[in-house]
Amino acid sequence: MKAMRLVAEGRGLEAMSVDFPPLSPSSALVKVAAAGVCHSDLHLISGSYDLGDGRKLSATGGGAVLPLTPGHEIAGSIESLGAGSESSGLKEGDPVVVYPWIGCGRCRRCALGRENQCEGAQRFLGFMQDGGYAEYVFVPNVRYLVNAEGIGAPQAATLACAGITALSSLRKCQLQPLDLVLLIGAGGVGSTAVQIAKKTTKARVAVADLDDWRLEQASKLGADYVFNTSKIDAKDLATQLKRVNDGRGADAVIDYVGTPRTASLGLRLLGHEGRLVLVGLVGGGMALPLPVLPILGAEILGNFTGTLAQLNEMVALVRSGQVAPLVSRSYPLEEANVVLERLARGEIAGRAVLVP
Numbered sequence: 001m002k003a004m005r006l007v008a009e010g011r012g013l014e015a016m017s018v019d020f021p022p023l024s025p026s027s028a029l030v031k032v033a034a035a036g037v038c039h040s041d042l043h044l045i046s047g048s049y050d051l052g053d054g055r056k057l058s059a060t061g062g063g064a065v066l067p068l069t070p071g072h073e074i075a076g077s078i079e080s081l082g083a084g085s086e087s088s089g090l091k092e093g094d095p096v097v098v099y100p101w102i103g104c105g106r107c108r109r110c111a112l113g114r115e116n117q118c119e120g121a122q123r124f125l126g127f128m129q130d131g132g133y134a135e136y137v138f139v140p141n142v143r144y145l146v147n148a149e150g151i152g153a154p155q156a157a158t159l160a161c162a163g164i165t166a167l168s169s170l171r172k173c174q175l176q177p178l179d180l181v182l183l184i185g186a187g188g189v190g191s192t193a194v195q196i197a198k199k200t201t202k203a204r205v206a207v208a209d210l211d212d213w214r215l216e217q218a219s220k221l222g223a224d225y226v227f228n229t230s231k232i233d234a235k236d237l238a239t240q241l242k243r244v245n246d247g248r249g250a251d252a253v254i255d256y257v258g259t260p261r262t263a264s265l266g267l268r269l270l271g272h273e274g275r276l277v278l279v280g281l282v283g284g285g286m287a288l289p290l291p292v293l294p295i296l297g298a299e300i301l302g303n304f305t306g307t308l309a310q311l312n313e314m315v316a317l318v319r320s321g322q323v324a325p326l327v328s329r330s331y332p333l334e335e336a337n338v339v340l341e342r343l344a345r346g347e348i349a350g351r352a353v354l355v356p
């Protein structure tokens, strides 16, 4: 079968022909209909995350063996099932979205159903095991397949990373009715988060971004307040947030960008007992004004993707029409390198998906 594979870090993907992996009990082979192209793929290909001060963090914790097929946002149909998968209720031909954040299955996080935070030998598809930039993907256990009936494959694919990241990061804010949450970055994940917040909480949603067109889109999706941070400085933004929040800072801020500038801004805008959730992985380091955290009783949390249960929840939210998935544009699988380059230049709106 055809696959676009990473052969050496820092280089473009190569078109290769790979053998079908043998099916083992309870496993599944999925025929890929769409594979989302995510910013994390850029980190995987470059090999690292930027920690600031010239320091780097390996993108796979040393767990990847090259060549590797990237792609962790995968939707398609079940091609074949291993023995013992009958109890799953799924059958060959069913449309599915794949949960790619597969853990070791033995550590405490995995036992708690939070495999995306596995502290053992992670088996994330598209990072440590072959992913969806291919005609077929091997899934070690049928339990990682979620029935995606009624949702188009390009839309379903984006739920496995962008969708559950939006849901999980919002949950971490523990929003109460009338709370004010500020979302920094109105790209694909941020705009999904606007919809989830408006449909599943009674909180008010503010959005900050550098682009007016993204802010207009956020308003259409239900954002209560939008701020263009290329036109307003941090001090004025803090004043405006307090004006709409009874004199308090934001009850929660989610940073979907993840630069020193956005994280510092988020911290500065927090009110008492506010939560700053860091999601974006653009990278860098920041100086922390230490007394601010104890005085505000504030918290800083991180969020990396979401759980299998949250993927099921996202599929249900989309199927019920409460949340519209990212706007997607499809490209042939062979154009993976072109799409990745365009993503790196910030030229992709919504989510691009590769179609084998």
Ligand SMILES: [Zn+2]
Pocket: 038, 039, 040, 041, 072, 161, 162
């Ligand atoms: Zn991703």
Ligand SMILES: [Zn+2]
Pocket: 103, 104, 105, 106, 107, 108, 109, 110, 115, 117, 118, 119, 120, 121
């Ligand atoms: Zn684990």
